[in-house]
Amino acid sequence: MAAREARRAALRVGAASLIPSRAAASAAATFASSSSASSSPSQLASRFSFSSRPLRFLHHHHHPPMPPPPFLVRSPPPRAALLQPDGGLLVDVVVPSAERASKLAEAQHLPQLSISRIDLEWVHVVSEGWASPLRGFMRQSEYLQSLHFNCLRLQDGSIVNMSVPIVLAIDDAQKESFGPSSAITLVGPSGNLVAILRNIETYKHNKEERIARTWGTTAPGLPYVEEAITQAGNWLVGGDLEVLEPIKYNDGLDHYRLSPAELRKEFERRNADAVFAFQLRNPVHNGHALLMTDTRRRLLEMGFKNPVLLLHPLGGYTKADDVPLAWRMKQHDKVLGEGVLDPETTVLAIFPSPMHYAGPTEVQWHAKARINAGADFYIVGRDPAGMGHPTEKRDLYHPDHGKMVLSMAPGLERLNILPFRVAAYDKSQRKMAFFDPSRAEDFIFISGTKMRNFAKNGENPPDGFMCPGGWQVLVDYYKSLAAEESKAAKEHLVV
Amino acid sequence: MAAREARRAALRVGAASLIPSRAAASAAATFASSSSASSSPSQLASRFSFSSRPLRFLHHHHHPPMPPPPFLVRSPPPRAALLQPDGGLLVDVVVPSAERASKLAEAQHLPQLSISRIDLEWVHVVSEGWASPLRGFMRQSEYLQSLHFNCLRLQDGSIVNMSVPIVLAIDDAQKESFGPSSAITLVGPSGNLVAILRNIETYKHNKEERIARTWGTTAPGLPYVEEAITQAGNWLVGGDLEVLEPIKYNDGLDHYRLSPAELRKEFERRNADAVFAFQLRNPVHNGHALLMTDTRRRLLEMGFKNPVLLLHPLGGYTKADDVPLAWRMKQHDKVLGEGVLDPETTVLAIFPSPMHYAGPTEVQWHAKARINAGADFYIVGRDPAGMGHPTEKRDLYHPDHGKMVLSMAPGLERLNILPFRVAAYDKSQRKMAFFDPSRAEDFIFISGTKMRNFAKNGENPPDGFMCPGGWQVLVDYYKSLAAEESKAAKEHLVV
Numbered sequence: 001m002a003a004r005e006a007r008r009a010a011l012r013v014g015a016a017s018l019i020p021s022r023a024a025a026s027a028a029a030t031f032a033s034s035s036s037a038s039s040s041p042s043q044l045a046s047r048f049s050f051s052s053r054p055l056r057f058l059h060h061h062h063h064p065p066m067p068p069p070p071f072l073v074r075s076p077p078p079r080a081a082l083l084q085p086d087g088g089l090l091v092d093v094v095v096p097s098a099e100r101a102s103k104l105a106e107a108q109h110l111p112q113l114s115i116s117r118i119d120l121e122w123v124h125v126v127s128e129g130w131a132s133p134l135r136g137f138m139r140q141s142e143y144l145q146s147l148h149f150n151c152l153r154l155q156d157g158s159i160v161n162m163s164v165p166i167v168l169a170i171d172d173a174q175k176e177s178f179g180p181s182s183a184i185t186l187v188g189p190s191g192n193l194v195a196i197l198r199n200i201e202t203y204k205h206n207k208e209e210r211i212a213r214t215w216g217t218t219a220p221g222l223p224y225v226e227e228a229i230t231q232a233g234n235w236l237v238g239g240d241l242e243v244l245e246p247i248k249y250n251d252g253l254d255h256y257r258l259s260p261a262e263l264r265k266e267f268e269r270r271n272a273d274a275v276f277a278f279q280l281r282n283p284v285h286n287g288h289a290l291l292m293t294d295t296r297r298r299l300l301e302m303g304f305k306n307p308v309l310l311l312h313p314l315g316g317y318t319k320a321d322d323v324p325l326a327w328r329m330k331q332h333d334k335v336l337g338e339g340v341l342d343p344e345t346t347v348l349a350i351f352p353s354p355m356h357y358a359g360p361t362e363v364q365w366h367a368k369a370r371i372n373a374g375a376d377f378y379i380v381g382r383d384p385a386g387m388g389h390p391t392e393k394r395d396l397y398h399p400d401h402g403k404m405v406l407s408m409a410p411g412l413e414r415l416n417i418l419p420f421r422v423a424a425y426d427k428s429q430r431k432m433a434f435f436d437p438s439r440a441e442d443f444i445f446i447s448g449t450k451m452r453n454f455a456k457n458g459e460n461p462p463d464g465f466m467c468p469g470g471w472q473v474l475v476d477y478y479k480s481l482a483a484e485e486s487k488a489a490k491e492h493l494v495v
Numbered sequence: 496m497a498a499r500e501a502r503r504a505a506l507r508v509g510a511a512s513l514i515p516s517r518a519a520a521s522a523a524a525t526f527a528s529s530s531s532a533s534s535s536p537s538q539l540a541s542r543f544s545f546s547s548r549p550l551r552f553l554h555h556h557h558h559p560p561m562p563p564p565p566f567l568v569r570s571p572p573p574r575a576a577l578l579q580p581d582g583g584l585l586v587d588v589v590v591p592s593a594e595r596a597s598k599l600a601e602a603q604h605l606p607q608l609s610i611s612r613i614d615l616e617w618v619h620v621v622s623e624g625w626a627s628p629l630r631g632f633m634r635q636s637e638y639l640q641s642l643h644f645n646c647l648r649l650q651d652g653s654i655v656n657m658s659v660p661i662v663l664a665i666d667d668a669q670k671e672s673f674g675p676s677s678a679i680t681l682v683g684p685s686g687n688l689v690a691i692l693r694n695i696e697t698y699k700h701n702k703e704e705r706i707a708r709t710w711g712t713t714a715p716g717l718p719y720v721e722e723a724i725t726q727a728g729n730w731l732v733g734g735d736l737e738v739l740e741p742i743k744y745n746d747g748l749d750h751y752r753l754s755p756a757e758l759r760k761e762f763e764r765r766n767a768d769a770v771f772a773f774q775l776r777n778p779v780h781n782g783h784a785l786l787m788t789d790t791r792r793r794l795l796e797m798g799f800k801n802p803v804l805l806l807h808p809l810g811g812y813t814k815a816d817d818v819p820l821a822w823r824m825k826q827h828d829k830v831l832g833e834g835v836l837d838p839e840t841t842v843l844a845i846f847p848s849p850m851h852y853a854g855p856t857e858v859q860w861h862a863k864a865r866i867n868a869g870a871d872f873y874i875v876g877r878d879p880a881g882m883g884h885p886t887e888k889r890d891l892y893h894p895d896h897g898k899m900v901l902s903m904a905p906g907l908e909r910l911n912i913l914p915f916r917v918a919a920y921d922k923s924q925r926k927m928a929f930f931d932p933s934r935a936e937d938f939i940f941i942s943g944t945k946m947r948n949f950a951k952n953g954e955n956p957p958d959g960f961m962c963p964g965g966w967q968v969l970v971d972y973y974k975s976l977a978a979e980e981s982k983a984a985k986e987h988l989v990v
Contacts, residue, residue, distance in 0.1 A: 144896060145903050148658075148855065149645055153903065163643075204893060209711035216704035218713045360643065398699060401639060408640050408648065410905065 082264055082275065082374035083414055086160040087133025090260055090372060093241045094127050104244055107185040107193045111178045113170065113237075114187045115194065118228045121316040122166050123186065123195055124247035124352045128259035130369040133160060137168040139238030140203040147213045150364060151410040161411030163364035164214065164356055168197075169205050171233030178202075184237070193244055200239035205232065215358050216397070221390030223319035224356045247352075253329055257315065258349040260373040266347055267374050272308035274299050276377035276418070277370040279384075281314045281322055281355060282448055283331045283474055285466045286432040287423030289340045294434075295379060295418060296345060309346045310375055314366075316354035319387075323452075325350070327477040334469035359386045359397035360405035367406055371415055380406055381420035431464035452478075577759055577770065577869035578909055581655040582628025585755055585867060588736045589622050599739055602680040602688045606673045608665065608732075609682045610689065613723045616811040617661050618681065618690055619742035619847045623754035625864040628655060632663040634733030635698040642708045645859060646905040656906030658859035659851055660709065663692075664700050666728030673697075679732070688739055695734040700727065710853050711892070716885025718814035719851045742847075748824055752810065753844040755868040761842055762869050767803035769794050771872035771913070772865040774879075776809045776817055776850060777943055778826045778969055780961045781927040782918030784835045789929075790874060790913060791840060804841045805870055809861075811849030814882075818947075820845070822972040829964035854881045854892035855900035862901055866910055875901055876915035926959035947973075 085091075095103045115123070125131055133154065138146065143165050145152050150163040178184055178200070188194040207229055212218050215225070248254050258266065267275050276295055280288070292309050299307035313332060315325050323331075329350070336343045353369065356362045362385040367378045384402035386395055403419050406412065424443040426433035435443055446465060454461045455474040465471075580586075590598045610618070620626055628649065633641065638660050640647050645658040673679055673695070683689040702724055707713050710720070743749050753761065762770050771790055775783070787804050794802035808827060810820050818826075824845070831838045848864065851857045857880035862873045879897035881890055898914050901907065919938040921928035930938055941960060949956045950969040960966075 141899065141903065144855075144900055148900050149903070149905055150643055151905070153905070157908075159905070206711075206893065208714075209892075212707035212711045212713060216701075216707045218707060219703075360639075397704075398701065404636065405639055405643050408636065408644070410644055410646070410648070410654070413652075 082267060082272075083371055083376045085129060085132045085260070085372045086368065086411070087154055089132070090264075091126070091129035091132040091135055092259075092261065093135055094243045094246055100244060103196065103242060104193060107196050107244060110183050110185040110196065111181050112185045112187050112193075113168075113174055113177075113197075115168070115189070116228070117189050118317050118354050119168055119186070120188050120194065120247065121352055121354045122168070123241060123243060125316075125369075126166065126241055127195070127243040127247060128261070128352075130260060130351075130353065130372055131162070131166055132260075132372045134162065134166060136197060136241040137236075137238045138166055139201040140236075142238065143167060143203070143236065147210065149410070150361065159411045161364050161368040161409055163361045163368070163409070164358065165210060167205075167210075167236045167238070169229070169232035170202070170235050170237050172235070174233060175202055175235050175237075178237075183239075194247070195241050195243040197237065197239040197241055200237050202235050202237045205234050205236045207232070207234075214356070214361055216361075217389070219389065219391045222357065223387075224317070224354065224358075227317060228354075251326065253315070253326065253350060256329060256348065256350040257352055258347075260369075263310065263347065263349060263373040267308055270308055270345075270347075271306050274304040274307040274377060275310055275373075275375045276307060276379060277310040277312055277367075277373070277375035278379050279312055279314065279351065279366045279370070281318055281328070283323060283328060283451070283466070283470065284311075284335045284340075285446075285451070285470075286340065286464060287425075289335065290423050290432050290434070291379065291421060292341060292346075294421075295377070299377070307345070307377075309341070310370065310373065311341065311346050311348045312351045312370065312373075314355055315350035315352050318355045319357065322355075323474070323477060327473060331470045331473040334473055335467055338467040338469050340467045340470075355385070357385060357387045357396075359383070360401045363402045363406050364409045364412065367409075367412055367415055367417070371412070376414070377416045377418055378406075379418045379420060382422070425462050425465055427462075430462070456482075577762060577767075578866055578871045580624060580627045580755070580867045581863065581906070582649060584627070585759075586621070586624035586627040586630055587754075587756065588630055589738045589741055595739060598691065598737060599688060602691050602739060605678050605680040605691065606676050607680045607682050607688075608663075608669055608672075608692075610663070610684070611723070612684050613812050613849050614663055614681070615683050615689065615742065616847055616849045617663070618736060618738060620811075620864075621661065621736055622690075622738040622742060623756070623847075625755060625846075625848065625867055626657070626661055627755075627867045629657065629661060631692060631736040632731075632733045633661055634696040635731075637733065638662060638698070638731065642705065644905070645856065654906045656859050656863040656904055658856045658863070658904070659853065660705060662700075662731045662733070664724070664727035665697070665730045665732050667730070669728060670697055670730050670732070673732075678734075689742070690736050690738040692732065692734040692736055695732050697730050697732045700729050700731045702727070702729075709851070709856055711856075712884070714884065714886045717852065718882075719812070719849070719853075722812060723849075746821065748810070748821065748845060751824060751843065751845040752847055753842075758805065758842065758844060759869040762803055765803055765840075765842075766801055769799040769802040769872060770805055770868075770870045771802060771874060772805040772807055772862075772868070772870035773874050774807055774809065774846065774861045774865070776813055776823070778818060778823060778946070778961070778965065779806075779830045779835075780941075780946070780965075781835065781959060782920075784830065785918050785927050785929070786874065786916060787836060787841075789916075790872070794872070802840070802872075804836070805865065805868065806836065806841050806843045807846045807865065807868075809850055810845035810847050813850045814852065817850075818969070818972060822968060826965045826968040829968055830962055833962040833964050835962045835965075850880070852880060852882045852891075854878070855896045858897045858901050859904045859907065862904075862907055862910055862912070866907070871909070872911045872913055873901075874913045874915060877917070920957050920960055922957075925957070951977075 122137070126134060126136060134142070134152075142152055142162070146162045146165045150161065151159050152162045153159055182200060183196055183198045184200060185193055186195045186197055208218060211222070211225055211229060215222055276299065278288070278292055292311070296307050296309060311332065313325070313328055318325075332348055335341055336346060336348060351369065353365070363380060366385065367380070370378055380403045383395060383397060383399040386397045386399070386402065388394070389396045403417065407417050422435045423432050424435045424445045425431075426442055427444060428439075428442045444462065446461060451461065455471070456478045458475065461471065617632070621629055621631060629637070629647075637647055637657070641657045641660045645656065646654050647657045648654055677695060678691055678693045679695060680688055681690045681692055703713060706717070706720055706724060710717055715721075771794065773783070773787055787806070791802050791804060806827065808820070808823055813820075827843055830836055831841060831843060846864065848860070858875060861880065862875070865873055875898045878890060878892060878894040881892045881894070881897065883889070884891045898912065902912050917930045918927050919930045919940045920926075921937055922939060923934075923937045939957065941956060946956065950966070951973045953970065956966065
């Protein structure tokens with residue numbers, strides 16, 4: 001335990017610097033250079049990751065020497081102990097079953113507010129403690145801290161990360177309908193009573209400012225904005241949640257929706273002494289798998305006895321052209337079933353948050369929520385939570401900003417950030433491998449778009465790109481999509 | 496000293512809370528309620544300030560009890576000791592005169608970059624340590640921290656506030672012209688060699704993202720954006736400054752431009768045991784003066800023996816319809832000369848920063864810079880650094896957000912924030928007085944626009960609104976403006 005803390009402290013020194021991105025780069029470079037496939041400089045490689053920058057670029061003579069690179073540290077294996085949740089206690093605001101009847105009776109007599117599917121996803125997120133120590137929708141002081149500082153200050157003066165505002169929008173009529181009541185009842189999309197929101201505070205919803213400060217643009221066409229903000233009301237209502245029963249979606253996937261408490265139990269049951277989390281919203285190809293397998297190998301080399309992977313697809317709102325959750329889960333199942341990832345050391349579960357596509361701002365939320373689930377290592381890729389600019393021909397965010405911001409974010413000091421090493425299809429080995437810039441001509445980069453086009457057109461990707469069962473799921477998905485489209489087109493003709 | 500620290504610690508408890516705005520409101524309410532002119536609830540008053548909210552609104556039963564209100568604390572007078580600068584040491588990057596000749600010789604052989612008047616103002620700001628511990632234009636890691644977190648993390652893990660990016664934009668050709676040199680010479684608007692920028696780092700200038708995250712809007716018409724960003728290059732260059740000689744403007748006002756070190760000396764010379772700063776970019780009317788005088792009275796009541804006012808007009812770039820610096824300084828001189836403010840306990844100096852008009856983001860910079868000059872109390876008003884929305888008929892920022900954000904800002908915990916009490920013209924007393932909502936009909940609010948219109952039209956404001964000499968300066972300014980405009984119109988006719 002002490003050794004583990006000491007190592008974490010050593011890692012923190014890197015972040016605790018006016019030049020933390022350099023420290024992170026140093027750690028990353030070391031991470032990369034201890035592997036087989038690295039690493040002379042290359043424009044192509046630096047396009048993807050700073051993990052292959054050579055060390056000699058990292059020492060400016062005016063900067064103090066870097067701390068020892070974390071992945072060269074050898075120390076005795078630590079004892080198993082999961083990272084504490086933010087604020088010390090995992091929030092759980094689901095009403096205990098003994099109190100359910102009386103709370104439900106109370107809820108029936110409070111002013112009611114109908115909420116959307118995305119609002120419900122946020123209730124779910126808060127209810128299980130992913131956003132600990134937040135206990136409800138943000139009041140104004142929390143909202144302002146999130147918007148301006150990406151973090152919240154607690155009573156004891158400590159800081160927790162909180163980069164994305166978790167807020168509930170209402171319009172004038174809804175605000176009026178609350179009357180003088182200090183509590184309201186939230187009614188879900190299917191008409192059931194979901195939660196009581198107590199000690200409410202209403203305040204102005206300045207959408208333009210919220211969008212600008214969260215996304216760094218106000219260009220039209222941001223998916224979450226169009227889905228959940230543009231048409232929303234001009235007020236926000238904050239308060240403390242009491243959720244009447246655990247949130248379920250009855251879509252056949254609820255058993256994958258493990259709460260942070262359930263995940264912690266599972267990690268303990270498996271005697272994990274390190275938990276490394278991988279956030280994704282895409283099918284897993286063998287490059288991802290290589291990265292995860294290799295991360296485990298290195299953690300073992302560092303002295304951990306049983307590092308466990310949290311394979312953690314995002315399950316809330318995603319944009320229309322992402323592969324739907326149900327198909328992704330089928331694909332992930334195949335990846336485990338066909339042994340590409342080891343089921344013994346992998347926990348597959350769904351992260352219930354909706355997706356903002358807010359790049360460097362959102363990646364902090366993705367990482368912070370995993371601390372609350374007990375993860376102490378977080379793998380971050382190129383342009384996390386990014387997308388194309390909605391109106392210009394460029395990426396919305398600089399591809400390196402996500403990992404840089406993550407490595408510097410207040411409240412995430414305890415989390416070890418592992419920058420993604422870029423994998424590509426190695427024609428010489430006919431498999432996915434870490435990109436080696438010294439023989440760049442051997443590699444093919446297969447983007448998400450290219451992958452989707454293969455599957456749509458019924459073409460096969462190169463052998464070894466993805467396990468056959470996983471690939472078949474994708475082919476089936478795009479076939480079903482084509483069938484639906486053709487059916488819709490026919491119906492349109494009939495009308 | 497110990498007593499002072501204890502009192503500061505007590506004040507910090509208020510800020511160190513998930514609900515700091517309430518704590519700040521509590522402190523403010525107490526501040527207000529210990530005065531004669533307060534304070535039953537009123538819509539009119541709450542429009543201006545949360546300092547007159549009654550205490551009973553501030554205690555939600557789910558929140559822990561508030562810390563003791565700071566302005567009721569009575570303790571023995573502290574010993575004089577100015578607040579430490581951010582980072583512990585006041586930055587001074589002006590080259591010592593003994594080294595000037597050799598640095599100048601070196602500067603003549605480096606690649607040269609012409610900088611604008613605003614760039615020069617930032618060089619000035621950094622050179623004297625207003626932005627301590629920043630030693631130059633921001634590199635990317637500092638820029639990203641400023642943009643996302645409004646603060647920088649130092650080597651020792653501590654946090655300093657830094658809400659406004661201090662950056663230098665260059666275009667492709669300028670970037671090319673640097674070649675492989677790690678240092679460049681900055682050339683001022685008048686052609687003189689200003690500074691060497693060392694260990695430079697160039698990185699992308701994503702203007703849209705910078706504007707959105709700094710101003711919370713990307714609407715066209717933001718003054719600083721139009722003046723300094725829209726036409727600027729697509730790269731930023733960061734590095735450490737060595738400024739070849741102290742920055743002077745030779746406009747007859749340089750003697751007012753006291754550096755943080757000079758201000759600290761002046762406060763020590765006067766044996767100040769508290770320094771309270773008032774940032775402004777407008778003429779001082781008697782309402783301002785009342786506020787400043789009253790603040791001193793309360794600080795005396797608290798046990799301070801010699802609180803000194805730093806009357807600190809902003810002297811860098813301001814928008815076209817603000818009163819120019821030279822006229823404002825004339826006006827401020829009259830206010831002191833006619834005894835409205837006491838010259839014995841007031842230091843009048845110019846703050847050399849340019850103005851962003853970025854509301855809650857910028858007010859943090861205004862406060863942080865004054866810590867570096869030794870201030871430990873900061874007076875904040877309604878809608879600080881705010882302006883009208885450039886394209887919509889509303890204020891750009893919520894008028895209370897400035898003081899709320901300031902009271903919660905990371906790195907400003909040491910500074911005591913004093914929310915502005917609203918003063919208005921009291922017809923019954925024929926003078927400016929703190930607004931008393933119980934007899935609202937006695938008061939007239941005279942906005943900046945109304946004041947300017949009086950002066951423009953040669954009308955007199957009500958007796959007691961401003962000292963006669965100060966008012967005359969304003970009348971003269973608008974006369975000179977009218978004369979210039981008529982001259983310009985005539986010249987236009989001749990052409």
